[in-house]
Amino acid sequence: MYARLLAAIDREDEQGTRLIASRCAALANTMGASVSLIHVRLQPPASYGRHLPWQWEADEAKEVRGWLQELARTHAFEDRLSGTFAPSGSVSREVAARARELGSDVIMVAAHRATLGRILLGSTAHAIMRDAPCDVLLVRDSEALQAAA
Template sequence: MYKRIVLAVDLGETSAAPKGLSEALELAKAWGGSLRLVNVQPVVPATFMEYVPADFDAEQTKRALEQLNELVAGVDLPADRKSVAARAGGIYHELLEEATEWGADLIVVGSHRPVMSDYLLGSNAKTIVRHAQCSVLVVR
């Protein structure tokens, strides 16, 4: 059923395994699918660019890829069925773009208990669900 699964990974999360990893892995195993771990790094606002090193974005992406590769190494799938991607920009926009480009048929995204700012601004999970062109599994 699901052959290409994208898992949104928040590298700032303190837990050992990303939220939704066990669910995404279970589905990938059950259907013989592939799993892609994706992290989106925020872009530094232009007003702060003079305060960060010139290679800040490249270093941030490099660190994200290193962390994703560590995570994916522990995933119990054959090497040809697991991959990683690091992008920079708005979380939901970049995640949806990666899912479309990779041809995903399921996006797995973690969610948290809403706080007041989520009610006023909206959450990334909600926006991903609303705009995705494939199925989305939201894991609390």
């Protein structure tokens, strides 16, 4: 059903990262889907630019792409990995643009756990769904949701 998967990874969300990586492995290994991973980096304020080394942006992007490759290796879908991307900017716009560029069939994104004072579908996931050129698979941690109930 899905041949080209783009997984949007939030490096700050360890639980969501593990969950998405395990689902990527399952889709890659059972359906033969190719997997691309993307982590959209936040842009530092412009005033920081003059204080950072000139190569900082490139070094950070390279480090994130290496982390994404390691994630694929650790979760045993490295052979199905078709690309790693670490752009900076608006998460929803960057994810949608990359999905269009790659011809992705589906974008995978993690949902936040339902907790008091928190909306189940975060604003980033909602924006990705709104801007996506393809299906969006919202991945939830069913064990955590059951424990919270």
